[in-house]
Amino acid sequence: GRCQQYEAVFLLHPEGEHSIEAGPYLSVCYSGSFRQTRRFVPQLLQYARDHGMAACGPLLELLWIDNHTTKHVEEQVTELQLKVALP
Numbered sequence: 645g646r647c648q649q650y651e652a653v654f655l656l657h658p659e660g661e662h663s664i665e666a667g668p669y670l671s672v673c674y675s676g677s678f679r680q681t682r683r684f685v686p687q688l689l690q691y692a693r694d695h696g697m698a699a700c701g702p703l704l705e706l707l708w709i710d711n712h713t714t715k716h717v718e719e720q721v722t723e724l725q726l727k728v729a730l731p
Contacts, residue, residue: 668727668730699727
């Protein structure tokens with residue numbers, strides 16, 4: 645229920661000082677407004693439960709094409725990634 649509350653913001657850069665932990669991740673991409681995250685997070689969590697996976701990491705929201713790249717909402721692309729423990 646807290647899909648729009650953020651703990652941190654990060655930029656992907658090959659020479660950055662931090663890295664995202666390796667392991668299995670569930671991922672879903674969607675186009676349109678990033679506000680759809682509220683709809684897709686429960687689906688991602690339900691998929692994990694249905695397949696015996698346990699969420700074990702923070703949810704990552706990657707804005708691949710956002711409102712800084714295009715003014716056309718339908719062109720925006722967001723990816724959600726959730727680190728999981730496999731059964």
